[in-house]
Amino acid sequence: MVELDKAIITPNHIEEGSLVLLWFEGETTYLVEVTRGKRVGIHCGKPLLVDEWIGKDFGEKVVCEHGVGYLLKPSMEDLMMKASRESGIIYPKDAAFLILKAGIHSGCKVLEVGTGSGSLTMALAQAVAPSGMVFTYDRRTDLPKNAVKNINRAGLEAFVSFEQRVSGELFPESGFDAAILDIPTPWEEVEVVKEALKPGARIVSLNPTFNQIERMAETLRRAGFIQVEALELLQREILAREGKSRPVQRMVSHTEFLVFGIKVAS
Numbered sequence: 001m002v003e004l005d006k007a008i009i010t011p012n013h014i015e016e017g018s019l020v021l022l023w024f025e026g027e028t029t030y031l032v033e034v035t036r037g038k039r040v041g042i043h044c045g046k047p048l049l050v051d052e053w054i055g056k057d058f059g060e061k062v063v064c065e066h067g068v069g070y071l072l073k074p075s076m077e078d079l080m081m082k083a084s085r086e087s088g089i090i091y092p093k094d095a096a097f098l099i100l101k102a103g104i105h106s107g108c109k110v111l112e113v114g115t116g117s118g119s120l121t122m123a124l125a126q127a128v129a130p131s132g133m134v135f136t137y138d139r140r141t142d143l144p145k146n147a148v149k150n151i152n153r154a155g156l157e158a159f160v161s162f163e164q165r166v167s168g169e170l171f172p173e174s175g176f177d178a179a180i181l182d183i184p185t186p187w188e189e190v191e192v193v194k195e196a197l198k199p200g201a202r203i204v205s206l207n208p209t210f211n212q213i214e215r216m217a218e219t220l221r222r223a224g225f226i227q228v229e230a231l232e233l234l235q236r237e238i239l240a241r242e243g244k245s246r247p248v249q250r251m252v253s254h255t256e257f258l259v260f261g262i263k264v265a266s
């Protein structure tokens with residue numbers, strides 16, 4: 001039987017500084033950083049004093065004036081959807097698939113062009129930890145401050161390097177295992193990104209319109225990338241109830257198109 005390294009086992013009890021997802025039936029949730037003296041306003045009673053949560057196990061019940069909640073350990077999906085944002089975010093359905101498709105795993109060195117609110121950056125950082133690194137570049141100096149806050153709150157700052165650059169500039173780093181582009185005109189960055197990638201590395205571009213992905217796909221082919229393909233993911237929830245299960249009437253449909261390619265040796 002393999003003995004797990006204790007250093008990588010996260011505690012299952014709440015400590016000061018822990019992130020807690022306070023969940024109520026009906027999918028009302030609150031993402032709370034546990035700090036002594038903090039009170040959390042809720043929809044079903046008086047504010048709750050978080051001091052009382054310290055030492056409790058994740059999964060325990062909290063009884064409020066007009067309801068019952070549960071103290072849950074937030075998943076990456078929760079962190080992404082609850083991220084503080086000043087721009088749109090990449091949805092978990094897209095992030096999870098592109099990480100798998102691009103072969104991103106622990107130890108990888110990943111290039112991200114277009115930091116935004118840092119939602120995708122969090123997912124990438126979790127994937128490459130504990131021995132990899134995400135280098136995320138943005139041309140703006142104000143927006144990444146919000147991303148830094150999201151990354152720090154998730155406890156992933158050790159696996160992210162925030163950088164600023166102007167479009168078209170060469171990257172000071174090279175030897176990347178994968179590159180993710182989340183910018184309006186990704187075709188303008190293809191050549192410099194190609195130089196920064198290892199042979200066999202994957203490139204992923206995220207864009208919302210057909211015109212953008214058509215131009216990006218053609219640019220990748222002309223630049224010598226192979227296995228160029230585009231797709232979108234639609235997410236439909238099912239109401240699973242005995243004898244009356246059915247799809248919900250609203251769904252997460254179009255969020256982004258994803259374009260993939262692979263760099264080969266010259």
